Amino acid sequence: MLGRAGMAPLPDPVALRILPDGAGFALLRLDKADASIAHTWHPTLAEAKEVAARAYGVAAAEWKLENPPS
Numbered sequence: 256m257l258g259r260a261g262m263a264p265l266p267d268p269v270a271l272r273i274l275p276d277g278a279g280f281a282l283l284r285l286d287k288a289d290a291s292i293a294h295t296w297h298p299t300l301a302e303a304k305e306v307a308a309r310a311y312g313v314a315a316a317e318w319k320l321e322n323p324p325s
Contacts, residue, residue, distance in 0.1 A: 265292050271313060273303045282306055 268284035275281075276296060280303040284293040297303040307313040 268292060268311075271307055271311060273300065273307070273318070279303075 265284075266286055269287050270285040270289070272283045272285060273280050274283065279296055279298040280300050281294045281296055282303045283291045286292045295303075295306060297306065304313075304315050304318065308315065
């Protein structure tokens with residue numbers, strides 16, 4: 256099914272992840288397969304968390320720090 260702009264609507268994310276991205280941070284929306292279905296860029300970690308809080312109700316205390324793969 257296509258949306259108004261002629262594009263298929265994105266599925267709802269099942270998880271969120273924030274990663275360093277250049278001089279800022281990327282807020283990733285992930286599907287069931289842990290694949291990114293959308294992302295936004297933010298100049299600070301605080302801003303990425305604020306967007307996640309407003310859009311998805313994720314409180315700052317809910318974020319977990321993951322160790323990067325070695």
